[in-house]
Amino acid sequence: MVDKPLHGNIRTQEFIDIALMAAAFEQHVTLVFEADGVYALLKQQAPELIGLKNASPILKALELYDINDVWVEEESMLTRGVQPEAFEIDVKVMARQNLKQQMLLADQVFSF
């Protein structure tokens, strides 16, 4: 569960690194972006302007590591006026209620 933006805080970057590592060890990983986490997916981020390294390329790595289940909570997108077209990668938009059902099927849920 990613619920924080990609820049301005190291948590989301570190968390995605952990997800990649888990996938490298052949764990089935689903990444869910919700709340302010939907901002992490926006393309054309320019964190260099505030002296930060651009972490957006890490999103492109998800597919390479076979993390193909990338879900985004619809309600969070609506609240923040964000559309899937603005995202760096392809995602599946899911309603809050469906996400909850899916979470109940997970062996482990991680958030940072």
Added chain:
Amino acid sequence: MLYIVNKSSAPGNALSECLSRAIEGDVILLIENAVYAATLAEEESSFKHLEKGIRVAVLLPDLTARGLTAKQCIEGVELVDYVGFVELVENNKVIRSWF
């Protein structure tokens, strides 16, 4: 006066995000600084519109450590010690932490 703000508005706040997703049968355990949320005046309380069937628990050692008492907690809040914390973990298959 100049006001400098480095956090966005309420959406994004751990407790409010959690509350908007909790449904009947869920338990919300307040630990560390989240215990303060259980002691706010009723009109300010995040829990005033809490859906039925959602339990709210507070970790007592974290409350006591902050100079607060059970009496200051809003009605209906359960107090748990570390054993109670472990029991909640045992009794819930899926656990999600909000930071």
